[in-house]
Structures are given as C-alpha cells and as structure tokens.
Amino acid sequence: MSGERGPGLADPDGFYAALMAAHEGLSEAESAALNARIVLLLADAAGDEAAIAAIARARATAPQEKAGR
Amino acid sequence: MPRYAYRPFPYRKAPELSGSGRGEAAVAIVGAGPVGLTLAIDLALHGVPSVVLDDNDVVSIGSRAICWAKRSLEIFDRLGIGEKLVEKGVTWKIGRLHHRDREVYSFDLLPEPGHKMPAFINLQQYYVEEYLVARAGEFPDLIDLRWKNRVSDVKPGRGGVELSVATPDGPYRLHADWVVACDGSRSTVRAALGLDFAGRVFEERFLICDVEMEAEFPSERWFWFEPPFHAGQSALLHKQPDNIYRIDLQLGWDTDPEAEKAPERVIPRIQAMVGERPFEIDWVSVYTFQCRRMERFVHGRVLFAGDSAHVVSPFGARGGNGGIQDADNLAWKLALVLAGEAPESLIETYDDERIPAADENILNSSRSTAFMTPKSPMEATFRKAVLELAGTEPFARRLINSGRLSTAHHYRATGLSGEDALLPGEAPLAAPGAPPVDAPLGAGSGFLSERLGGGFRALWLGDPRHASNRFECECAEAGLKALAATSPEARRRYGAEKGPAVYLFRPDQHVAARWPEAAFSAARARAALTRASGRAG
Numbered sequence A: 001m002s003g004e005r006g007p008g009l010a011d012p013d014g015f016y017a018a019l020m021a022a023h024e025g026l027s028e029a030e031s032a033a034l035n036a037r038i039v040l041l042l043a044d045a046a047g048d049e050a051a052i053a054a055i056a057r058a059r060a061t062a063p064q065e066k067a068g069r
Numbered sequence B: 001m002p003r004y005a006y007r008p009f010p011y012r013k014a015p016e017l018s019g020s021g022r023g024e025a026a027v028a029i030v031g032a033g034p035v036g037l038t039l040a041i042d043l044a045l046h047g048v049p050s051v052v053l054d055d056n057d058v059v060s061i062g063s064r065a066i067c068w069a070k071r072s073l074e075i076f077d078r079l080g081i082g083e084k085l086v087e088k089g090v091t092w093k094i095g096r097l098h099h100r101d102r103e104v105y106s107f108d109l110l111p112e113p114g115h116k117m118p119a120f121i122n123l124q125q126y127y128v129e130e131y132l133v134a135r136a137g138e139f140p141d142l143i144d145l146r147w148k149n150r151v152s153d154v155k156p157g158r159g160g161v162e163l164s165v166a167t168p169d170g171p172y173r174l175h176a177d178w179v180v181a182c183d184g185s186r187s188t189v190r191a192a193l194g195l196d197f198a199g200r201v202f203e204e205r206f207l208i209c210d211v212e213m214e215a216e217f218p219s220e221r222w223f224w225f226e227p228p229f230h231a232g233q234s235a236l237l238h239k240q241p242d243n244i245y246r247i248d249l250q251l252g253w254d255t256d257p258e259a260e261k262a263p264e265r266v267i268p269r270i271q272a273m274v275g276e277r278p279f280e281i282d283w284v285s286v287y288t289f290q291c292r293r294m295e296r297f298v299h300g301r302v303l304f305a306g307d308s309a310h311v312v313s314p315f316g317a318r319g320g321n322g323g324i325q326d327a328d329n330l331a332w333k334l335a336l337v338l339a340g341e342a343p344e345s346l347i348e349t350y351d352d353e354r355i356p357a358a359d360e361n362i363l364n365s366s367r368s369t370a371f372m373t374p375k376s377p378m379e380a381t382f383r384k385a386v387l388e389l390a391g392t393e394p395f396a397r398r399l400i401n402s403g404r405l406s407t408a409h410h411y412r413a414t415g416l417s418g419e420d421a422l423l424p425g426e427a428p429l430a431a432p433g434a435p436p437v438d439a440p441l442g443a444g445s446g447f448l449s450e451r452l453g454g455g456f457r458a459l460w461l462g463d464p465r466h467a468s469n470r471f472e473c474e475c476a477e478a479g480l481k482a483l484a485a486t487s488p489e490a491r492r493r494y495g496a497e498k499g500p501a502v503y504l505f506r507p508d509q510h511v512a513a514r515w516p517e518a519a520f521s522a523a524r525a526r527a528a529l530t531r532a533s534g535r536a537g
C-alpha cells in the first residue's frame, strides 16, 4: 500500500489478535510492562533509523483527548 | 410496524395424513430459510426431488440479514434469481469508517470492473426468502414445500432417517434417505441428536433497528467508532430498498434489553444519529451475538447446513452468506451420490470443505466483534491508538476492524482437487479449490459466471488465434462439456496470457484442476473428474 513506511503487516488482524491475547488476564501494570518489552523488541527488529522515526511519528499523532482538555 | 406485507403461504394437509403419501423422501430438508430453500432449488436443478418442512408459514420476520455478498449472488444467479435480487437490492461496495467526528478511511470491496455481480447488495432477508419460495414453486414435481410442518423428532436408522412431523392436522412420520437440517441456530434436529454447539458469547448488546425515512445517504456502509451522537460506543448505517435504513447501535453489556426496545428509548437515539428528518421505526430488536459451530456437520445420513451448523456475529455478513455456500457445496454432492455416480463417502468432503470455511467466518467475525467491544482498559488503549494513528499512518487503517466482509472460501486443502499444472505462482486466486473468478467474455457475450452452469465443465482460455479443435476432441472423449473464453480479462484472471490454459470446474463452479493447454488430455481430465467426484479412493 502506498504511504507505508515499513515492511508492513501481511496479516494485520492476526497480529492484533495475538497482541490482545498476550495481554489477556494481566493487570494494568503487567500490561504496561509487557508493552515496554514489546516496544524494545520491535525497535531491535526495526533498526535505529526506523525506531527513532517511530518515536517522532507516534508523538506527532496528537491524541484527541489531550487536545480537547 | 413492518412495511413489508407478510402474506402467509398456503398450508396444505400432508399427503401422509390423507392416505395418499408414500411417507418417504429421497431428501428431506428441515427449514425453509434462505439455506434450506437454496438447497432445495439447487437439488431440483440437478433433478433431485426433496420435501421441505417448515414450522412456520411466512418469510423471515424482523431485522435479520441484509448484506448479500458477490458469491451468494453468483450462486443465486445460477439458481435463476440473481438478477431479480440485484434489481430490487441496493448495490454497494464502498465502506466508510469514522472515528468520532472525522472520516478515517474508506475501502472499496470491488475495485475492478468486469464482474457480473456487485461486491454486495443490501436486501432484507424477507425479500430473499420470498424470491426463493417463488423460484421453488417453479419445480412443482421436485420440490414439495410443506408449511406449518414442524419436525419434532429425528431417529437415524439403517439406510435413512425417521422424522416425526407435527402439523395442524396432526402428526405423521416421514422416512428420508437423507435429512439436511437447515433449521437455524436453535436447530431441533441438532437437539434431537444430542449434538453440541460449542463457541463463545460476546458480552455486548446491540440495538438493531430498521427505520423508514427519506434521506440522501449514499449506498455505502458507514461505520463509526465513538460517534458524537452515541458517545463511547459504535454505530453502523446501511441503506436498504424501500427507503429503509438499518441502524446498529452498540449498547454495552449492562443495559436492559427489554427497556432498550421501548420507543421512548429508541427514538432519541435515532434522532441523535439522523437529525431532524422524520422517520418511522419499522422493527427494533436487541441482540447479543455468538460465534459457535458444531464439531462436524455430517452425522451419517443427517447433514447440517447454515445456522444450524454454525453461527457468527453479523459484522462481516458471514452468517447467511456462509450458509448459502454450504448449500452450494452440498447440493451437487448429494445429487451425484443419489444418482449412483459417486460413492457415499463424497458427502464426507462436505465436512472437509465447509468446516474450514465456517472457521474462517468465525475467526473473522470474532475478531471484528472483539475489536468493537474492548474488554479491558488495555484493549481500549490499543484500539484508541489504532484509530488515532489511522488518520496519518496508512498501516493503522488496516488494523481497524469494523467487519471483514464475507468472501467466498477457497477450498485449499480439499482432497477433491486435482492437478495444478500451471507454473507455480500463476493466478493464485484461481488455483484448484478456488471459487470462480468472474470475467466478461467480450462485447455482447455476457460473463463467465453465466456460462459455468451447474455441472462439470472444461474451460479453454487463450488467444482466439491459437484456438484448435484438439481441446474439444479431448473434452468429448472425456465426456465433458467444453467452453472457451478469449477475452483479455478472462485470460489475465486465469493466468492464460502467455499461453492457453484449460480449467476444470466442479458443479459448484469451484476450480477442480488446471493445466497449460499442451498438458491437457482426455486421460488427465478423466483423472481429475474421478478425483473431484470422490471416486479416487
């Protein structure tokens, strides 16, 4: 798909389901910790340039909640 | 009150109760819903008589299926009512997704022209059933449709099944060689055999409302996550014929389903959505959705099809559409077995082919429903992140799941598929097991889907300058009806651009085998036919 910036997900629904399943039954603190580990592992998979760029892109997506308050 | 005029179908005393009936049927179909009726008509087209028993005498009541997928329309077209359905229905292919007050993205379910049938039509289930009943009436010698005949018990015996039937004139018994249970999600037949129906209930309630109004909404599927008019929940809007709109509103698990159906609760919710324009409520229900299936659909001479065998939540329109494909898969197999042209074991392949199809439908419907109903704060956080990223990050749009709409199942692992002798990677969407890929045949020549018919067919695809009569001779020797397609679209879609190819289609129009033309011969066609009709052992 045009506009994609990474290798992309061939099976987005499969990935999302696996991610949700990984969080099932965890407390919020456990979930946050799991997320941190996943982010770090994905950074390793993506490489320096893509990982740093992802931080900037994530920050640039203004959460509407914050804008509204 | 519903706008549709429900006209009861005439009840007639069963011949068994007036002494003239034989008390026997080659095939008894329990349930005249969309699946049972489709099966009866398909069997009739194969020359197979059936008795159809339905406990009611009207078509489906209330808000049920509206979205009919391309593959169902192609099947209905083969049965003779496809064009009538499309004419009455609202054709659509664009879906729009909204988050709060902005459109996040839209998708096109059929971006390529050159298909006879559209990606989808919206048409109320009662119209589909009405047209199916009318079509069934065109086979008075083959389809014995009995209204107000309720199957009360089922006893499998040797070489057949004993049905107990209750009618206004009293009970009677019917011995059937085969019984197909198309009696819906609360199947009596399934209960009578003590069979389970395992799966999962989604702890969520949805208000499903059909309203009649004059509105300028386009023929598209509109979905909202957390819309301004229905805070924190999701909403769906679909256009139907007769100025009727289907509105789905997520309510939350803690709501009282009875209270939510009251007009004083429903009207303000609809007003918030459609604004000041006047509307009338046609039907309201509150549903909790489930995804379940039987472990197997074949139980000796009792077979299950449609909602009796599997149910899904409706986001994705996979319930009715999945059931129509069940009937499409089963009819020709039953016909071959009853004609003695295939061993009884061919029926087992109905399980092999339709269980993976049901699983695909359940997987997709479950994921959509799960995305719509986050069940923990973390799930809600991820969904919010996806929706927020989707505005600027295209990859995130593909993670948004408001329903993955029904497509035809590709029978990848089926034992009925024969040779795939094309180059690896050539036209993967038309590999053996695949549903037919439609294509225009050239100016004024109609579409491939209209030619494939309901029997085994061999199709030659290639440049007309390369046509030879060898193909036709080999087909004649193998006893196969031969077709040819030379349009550029057909050749491209079937991987016959570089050189001519030959495809063998099954009676349900799925691909059975394929070859480069040079490799095709009567002997190879016969081998593929033997395999596709379950005679390969």
Ligand SMILES: Cc1cc2nc3c(=O)[nH]c(=O)nc-3n(C[C@H](O)[C@H](O)[C@H](O)COP(=O)(O)OP(=O)(O)OC[C@H]3O[C@@H](n4cnc5c(N)ncnc54)[C@H](O)[C@@H]3O)c2cc1C
Binding pocket: B030, B031, B032, B033, B034, B035, B036, B053, B054, B055, B056, B060, B063, B064, B065, B066, B067, B068, B125, B149, B150, B151, B152, B182, B183, B184, B185, B187, B188, B189, B208, B287, B305, B306, B307, B308, B314, B317, B318, B319, B320, B321, B322, B323
């Ligand atoms: C809100 C909602 C929206 C939906 N939207 C869609 C959609 O957009 N697209 C889609 O494809 N599907 C949709 N579905 C699903 C669709 O309605 C069903 O999958 C479809 O009706 C199944 O058809 P069926 O013939 O298997 O069963 P049914 O339609 O349930 O028919 C069963 C028939 O059997 C009869 N019967 C029952 N018991 C007996 C008995 N003991 N003896 C004799 N007869 C009996 C019944 O009277 C009935 O006529 C939706 C469902 C709901 C609830």
